[in-house]
Amino acid sequence: MNNYKFLPTDTCIHAGYDQIGYINLIIEHGAGRDYPFIVVTKNEQEALHLVTDLNFLLNGISIHYFPDLEVLPYDQEMPSSGLVSKRGRVFIMHSCQAQKIDVIVTTANALMRKSAGTEHWLDSVITFNVGQQFDIDTIKQQLNAINYEESLLIEDFGQYSFRNNVFDIYPIGESSAYRIIVADDGKISELKYLNTSTQLSQSSAVESITAMPVYEFPFNSDIIPGFRTKWRKTFKDLANVTSARQYKDVTNGIIPHSACFYMPFFCNKLLSLFDLIPQNSTFFFNESSLDSINKLVNTISFRYSDMLDINNGFILQP
Known part of the structure; x- marks a missing residue:
């Protein structure tokens, strides 16, 4: 061939x-x-x-x-x-x-x-570095925008959890989950590996980690109007074009399977x-x-x- x-x-x-x-x-x-x-x-x-x-x-x-x-x-x-x-x-x-x-x-x-x-990929990447200022409200907003999910326990990619001065995350793009320790001055003092089975951090530490988007495409409130317009234009000759399950899901902020x-x-x-x-x-x-x-x-x-x-x-x- x-x-x-x-x-x-x-x-x-x-x-x-x-x-x-x-x-x-x-x-x-x-x-x-x-x-x-x-x-x-x-x-x-x-x-x-x-x-x-x-x-x-x-x-x-x-x-x-x-x-x-x-x-x-x-x-x-x-x-x-x-x-x-x-x-x-x-x-x-x-x-x-x-x-x-x-x-x-x-x-x-x-x-x-x-x-x-x-x-x-580039516009949605979030980097965490030791010594970096850490504002939990800003971080949550950024992570939610790239489809991360807040969870009590960290078990899979795309999840994060925050309690007291401890922030756990399983970033897309990394091979492990991590625990971020935030000091009293609001800066990241430590980045440690997190064992998802025990939910305990390990002694070894890193200087920087990167969180990438959960999906291979953007999905947030800014994307939905464009999706709806393209859907109606592409399928304009079909009946019930706005009644399709995929169209309704996206309209309601749900990602279709x-x-x-x-x-x-x-x-x-x-x-x-x-x-x-x-x-x-x-x-x-x-x-x-x-x-x-x-x-x-x-x-x-x-x-x-x-x-x-x-x-x-x-x-x-x-």
Whole structure:
């Protein structure tokens, strides 16, 4: 198979390699260049195995896994916050160039799936630093605007809790929950890891953490009018256009379970991984990963036809 029409121009393509072949090619071409290697695997299992092997064999280089959201096209469920967190981290790192990425390991499905533009990630990031002034009302307002949820206990991504001078949070974009200790002068005195099983902080501390948005698209009171307008315009030829469950949910400030498949209604610009990486980046494929891309295209077409009647026509074309 040699159909690479889905790739950007001016990319270097290597196809037909197995796991060892990927590693040998990266070593041969030299990691640590100004633009990353993108290794496209057929599925999550293969990708995670490759990340483990690369971290073991290639010391001193930055390797990141860019996952798929693991929801079927037009499915009626939201992706896990953990997956959104990993994807958002790569978007932010590339957008602000805060940290160089040498290798991105991803899957065929993740490569093709789009997210909101980088401004969604960059404009919504909240950073907590030791010594920073901490105003609880401002922090709550900022976190609620990016869809965090106040909770008694911290158990999952996107939750926060505040009592006395202790603020607990499980940020999107971080691999752990954290406890923030606020001193009497209103400044952050300590940032510690939080064990969500025991709800106790650990002795090791950090200097800074970052909280990213809960969803891959913006959702707040400022977004709702635009969503409603785009919905009515797109589906103007359908009956009961304002009676659809998704339209009513958003109108009432509720995120529909299928919201990620209406992202063009939530934001003005969508990006894929292709839009973030330089055009002279190097792609590594094997035949299985290329086959997966074609299968994904067929699956999307099938799911669109299958779900069109179920949703009374209120779904976007692929």
